[in-house]
Amino acid sequence: xxxxxPQQVLELAKVSRTxxxxxxxxxxxxxxxxxxxxxxxxxxxxxxxxxxxxxxxLAGGLDRPTSGGVFVESTPLAxxxxxxxxxxxxxxxxxxxxxxNLVPTLSAAENVALPLELDGVPARKAHRQAVDSLxxxxxxxxxxxxxxxxxxxxxxxxxxxxxxxGNRRLILADEPTGALDSTTGHGxxxxxxxxxxSGAAVMLVTHEARHAAWADRVVFIRxxxxxxxxxxxxxxxxxLAPAG
Amino acid sequence: xxxRHSLLALLQDQPRYGYQLRVxxxxxxxxxxxxxxxxxxxxxxxxxxxxxxSNDGGDGEGHVVxxxxxxGRAEVQGWFATxxxxxxxxxxxxxxxxxxxxxxxxxxxxxxxxxxxTASMRALQDYxxxxxxxxxxxxxxxxxxxxxxxxxxxxxxxxxxxLDLCEARMLQLAQASGSRGHARKPSxxxxxxxxxxxxxENRR
Numbered sequence: 043x044x045x046x047x048p049q050q051v052l053e054l055a056k057v058s059r060t061x062x063x064x065x066x067x068x069x070x071x072x073x074x075x076x077x078x079x080x081x082x083x084x085x086x087x088x089x090x091x092x093x094x095x096x097x098x099x100l101a102g103g104l105d106r107p108t109s110g111g112v113f114v115e116s117t118p119l120a121x122x123x124x125x126x127x128x129x130x131x132x133x134x135x136x137x138x139x140x141x142x143n144l145v146p147t148l149s150a151a152e153n154v155a156l157p158l159e160l161d162g163v164p165a166r167k168a169h170r171q172a173v174d175s176l177x178x179x180x181x182x183x184x185x186x187x188x189x190x191x192x193x194x195x196x197x198x199x200x201x202x203x204x205x206x207x208g209n210r211r212l213i214l215a216d217e218p219t220g221a222l223d224s225t226t227g228h229g230x231x232x233x234x235x236x237x238x239x240s241g242a243a244v245m246l247v248t249h250e251a252r253h254a255a256w257a258d259r260v261v262f263i264r265x266x267x268x269x270x271x272x273x274x275x276x277x278x279x280x281x282l283a284p285a286g
Numbered sequence: 287x288x289x290r291h292s293l294l295a296l297l298q299d300q301p302r303y304g305y306q307l308r309v310x311x312x313x314x315x316x317x318x319x320x321x322x323x324x325x326x327x328x329x330x331x332x333x334x335x336x337x338x339x340s341n342d343g344g345d346g347e348g349h350v351v352x353x354x355x356x357x358g359r360a361e362v363q364g365w366f367a368t369x370x371x372x373x374x375x376x377x378x379x380x381x382x383x384x385x386x387x388x389x390x391x392x393x394x395x396x397x398x399x400x401x402x403x404t405a406s407m408r409a410l411q412d413y414x415x416x417x418x419x420x421x422x423x424x425x426x427x428x429x430x431x432x433x434x435x436x437x438x439x440x441x442x443x444x445x446x447x448x449l450d451l452c453e454a455r456m457l458q459l460a461q462a463s464g465s466r467g468h469a470r471k472p473s474x475x476x477x478x479x480x481x482x483x484x485x486x487e488n489r490r
Contacts, residue, residue, distance in 0.1 A: 255439075
């Protein structure tokens with residue numbers, strides 16, 4: 043199979059999502075087109091209620107669009123049954139939730155290994171990959187800790203380790219720095235950036251400009267529509283041109 | 287920017303000639319504020335006139351070397367010891383532009399805000415990338431440049447947050463005037479409650 047140009051990992055094509063019906067219907071997303079390529083880090087910025095979390099839920103197969111198509115590695119999610127969709131989410135998609143969604147009765151390593159074990163990976167191998175993933179986020183020494191023995195920042199790192207375990211190709215993060223101080227938030231961005239640099243497609247939803255600035259592309263969303271986009275220039279001459 | 291004090295501070299380190307001063311200054315500030323060599327020589331002339339530096343003559347290779355005097359040292363100390371005055375308030379073209387835009391009819395304020403937000407975000411992306419690349423080199427010589435970059439990052443971030451707030455205010459005003467059934471002048475902004483915090487996330 044020959045692949046030309048950048049490889050699309052995520053594609054949203056003319057996606058709309060409406061909640062409710064008739065006069066009380068609310069359009070969360072309207073005709074959104076967005077692609078994220080392998081090795082690309084895209085941030086979606088917008089105020090509360092602009093549709094950015096809906097966008098992420100659709101991209102991760104947690105929700106289905108009212109119209110339009112969502113494709114993950116060229117697979118149309120609409121064509122998948124619940125089991126196939128769950129399998130794709132476990133294997134290809136890593137999701138970092140705002141509120142971590144970790145299991146309190148499992149250790150850090152067990153939380154991270156969970157999606158692998160659900161997918162049939164033998165326990166020992168899953169554990170090894172989990173510890174490797176915890177190493178990538180800088181906390182291999184906390185592998186055996188339980189959630190109530192960790193700070194918010196440490197828990198968020200576990201959540202990210204779970205999202206990237208097994209080399210997922212698509213990482214989706216919903217305000218992953220919400221509960222963290224700025225230094226820890228910076229660390230989270232470093233992990234997401236390095237996943238993109240090693241070939242994953244990363245999509246981050248945030249309202250924090252300084253976090254969005256780590257992305258290659260920043261997409262601005264208002265009232266369910268993409269209104270603009272900023273792409274880094276990486277041109278020091280322009281960067282330092284005197285203002286005005 | 288005080289070129290005068292910057293050059294004096296560099297001379298406190300060791301005697302230097304004009305071109306060296308320019309190179310040192312730009313090195314330590316990441317060439318963020320390029321110095322014109324003519325400016326350097328004019329400033330050195332004035333510093334000499336004021337007794338803050340002395341002209342040590344040529345170095346044999348055609349460069350005129352300057353060194354700092356005692357009075358010059360005292361001047362540098364005073365400069366470091368005095369907080370930078372914020373010009374009162376600093377002239378901010380963006381704030382002026384938006385203030386005029388919201389009070390004039392027929393101006394698409396939302397478009398102005400988004401246009402600026404995109405431009406500022408692009409700058410913030412570049413500063414962030416530059417900071418990441420520079421930090422990765424782990425060179426002690428880059429410390430000064432990293433501080434300058436941090437300052438640019440914070441300023442740009444503040445600008446974007448302020449734009450978000452402006453937009454939220456405009457929306458609130460539009461909704462308020464809509465619910466009253468007649469248009470209100472945007473200049474009635476005084477007394478409007480704080481914009482809804484942008485952090486509270488509506489998850490669906």
